[in-house]
Amino acid sequence: MDPLLKIVSGVPIFRECTRVELEALKLHLHERHFLAGEIVFDEGEDGEGMYVVIRGKLRANRKGLLSKKVLGVIQPGESFGEMALLGSGPRMATVVAEEDTTVLAMFRPELVALAQARPRLGYKIAMGVAFVLELRLRRVAEGHSPEPSST
Amino acid sequence: MNAERTTERSLEHPIIWIAVIAGSLGSILLLKAVAWLAFPLILAVVLYYLVQPLLQRLQLAGVTTAQALGIFLGAAIILTLIFSLTILPSMLSSLSNFQDQIPTYWDRLQGVIRDNLLALEGRFAFAKNANLADSLQEQLNLFLAGAGKEYVGDVALFLLHWLPSLLLVPFLTFFFLRDGTAFHRLVLRAVPNAFFEKTLLLFDRMDQQMRAYFRGMFGLTMLDTVSLGLGLWFLGRGAGIFGFWDAMALGLICAVFAWVPYIGSGLGGLLAVATVAVKAPQSSGLMLAVVVLFLGVRLLDEFLYTPITVGRALRMHPLITVMMIFSGGMLGGVYGLLLAMPLLGIFTVLGQMFAEVWFDPRLRARYHARGMLEKKLASKDLGI
Incomplete structure (x- = not known):
């Protein structure tokens, strides 16, 4: 399997996707390179897509009253910004590359179009997003801080 | 901020x-x-937006993009063959008949115009002073004698010039359909990271708008064709002016003319009235009925067809x-x-x-x- 797709297949949202479905998904993945210190997205801006980390490391921050609150570090194989797949609400954190980083970006309207063409794949992705959000809600309900990827 | x-x-x-x-x-x-390239390119983009939903339907049925494209191409080739073997010969024969009849039609049209101008001269002094009928006759004769021949040559050259260029259309459409997504990604690679998400969103918006516009225009053209064609056929059947398919063809030509806002509808109306004038020079009531039909279809266009097809996207x-x-x-x-x-x-x-x-x-x-x-x-x- 393509090494990029191997990483994507390990992301919880896409865990149910078959190899053929991942190949179809690959056409809508945008590879982006960020330099250390570069902002991937900014808290408050409208979110239009989610990202999967291929190489490097990122940090998620939220604005506090006096200083930034670090939510955590995002490692290769992890995804962030999934909330944007549900709607273009404001981003809940700022994500900055801690080192030179490569990510795969997935854009909501493209995924929606893909889901319309392949409803089974659309269903799997929707269930994947629901699964990730359920995990995060449970963590919050149990008193843990949300994971950095809940941006 | x-x-x-x-x-x-x-x-x-x-x-x-x-x-x-x-x-x-x-x-x-x-x-x-660069019209030789731009024209087929635009036609290919229009075809791309029209064909894409069909491919999407095939994909919904479970076939891959390449298979859907293959099925579509196969169907298109079969339909073209059927068209070439059945409808095309009768169309070419009608066209040949029409070409033979052009001098007769031209004389009749001139006659109708001259009669109406003479009637105008009889009623209004300014028209008589301007000698409208004779001066127009003179202009038409000049056009026929010199410029007409020149234009016929131009039309032949125009067709020779455009045919190879038009052959590019299916070729370009095929590659748009096959490699459109990959090309889209290639273009987006050039967008800086900071502008990436916003640009993707706006590209998507533009794509949606173009898709809605071209599909809407196609729907509008079909509705106009059917309305005008049925109307012309119904009006002309008593006088034996139009066969059903002749009326539909004239309706289609007028609907295509209407792509040019404001001016196009008027030109289409003039063409239909001129056709009636040529075919039935004595029935001025029928010409009036055709004008009323055009005005009616314009109203339908404005208040019913355009809102349900093109919408207000490009208003x-x-x-x-x-x-x-x-x-x-x-x-x-x-x-x-x-x-x-x-x-x-x-x-x-x-x-x-x-x-x-x-x-x-x-x-x-x-x-x-x-x-x-x-x-x-x-x-x-x-x-x-």
């Missing part, structure tokens, strides 16, 4: 509107200069529309008339895209920050 408010303000930026109008008019000039202020059409016509002739509005629509979205991305201070700050990071990295590498 509130980003939304900044965007709203930037959309009102006069420079953007000047750039939108200049870009549209400049493109008309450019497209006119501009009437003053801008008229000015753009006339400027387009002046700069690009027929191409300019046809392309002025779609190009203005595309450039308006591009202008909005640019304004939304470029006038957002946070995005620009991120873009400059990336530049500074690159500079710092380069300096470190060079040991400066």
